[in-house]
Amino acid sequence: MEKIELTCIGCPMGCPLVVEMENGAVTKVTGNTCPRGDAYGRKEVTNPTRIVTSTVRVEGGTLPVVSCKTRTDIPKGKIFDVVRALKTVTVPAPVTIGQVLVDNVADTGVEIIATKNVGVKV
Numbered sequence: 001m002e003k004i005e006l007t008c009i010g011c012p013m014g015c016p017l018v019v020e021m022e023n024g025a026v027t028k029v030t031g032n033t034c035p036r037g038d039a040y041g042r043k044e045v046t047n048p049t050r051i052v053t054s055t056v057r058v059e060g061g062t063l064p065v066v067s068c069k070t071r072t073d074i075p076k077g078k079i080f081d082v083v084r085a086l087k088t089v090t091v092p093a094p095v096t097i098g099q100v101l102v103d104n105v106a107d108t109g110v111e112i113i114a115t116k117n118v119g120v121k122v
Contacts, residue, residue, distance in 0.1 A: 001020055001022050002020070002021045002022070003018055003021075004018070004019045004020075004045050005017070005019075006018075006019060006041060008031075008036070008037040010036035010037055010040040011034060013034070015031050015033050017029060017030070017037055017040070018031050019044075019045050021045060026041070026042045026045060026046065029041040047075070048075070048076040049073035049074060049075055049076060050073055050074065050076050050079060051069055051070050051072070051073050051074075052070045053068070053069045053115075054067075054068055054086050054112075056089040056090065056101055056102075056112070057089065058093050059090050059091070059092050059093065060092060060121055061093030061094070061095065061118040061120065062093070062118055062120070062121050063118045066114050067114070067116045068101055068112050068113060068115055069112070069113060070110045070112060071110055071111045071112070073110075074106075081107075081108075082105050082106045082108065085106045089101065089102055089112075093118055093120045094117070094119050094120050095116070095118040096117050097116060097117055099113065099114045
């Protein structure tokens with residue numbers, strides 16, 4: 001049996017988790033104080049994912065860049081592919097919160113959305 005120690009990031013508590021695995025399958029999660037900890041531990045050892053936050057360039061805006069993030073989590077192994085893809089993106093102003101800036105970033109099937117408003121430079 002394999003034991004993997006993690007710190008849960010499912011909520012602000014940061015519970016110390018121990019995930020027990022046998023033959024590649026999770027058999028037990030301990031240390032969590034809420035159900036999110038159990039779900040996080042199981043997912044983290046079998047299919048880790050993350051939300052990616054970054055910025056993209058804005059053309060003609062009151063700011064040179066806009067903050068953005070993936071709409072949903074992506075496979076952890078695709079993080080650097082997403083960041084590289086965002087380096088090539090420039091969007092025209094204005095930009096509004098929630099606006100889709102990139103569809104299917106790095107072939108993940110996930111959109112990149114703006115997390116800030118950027119007006120047009122006058």
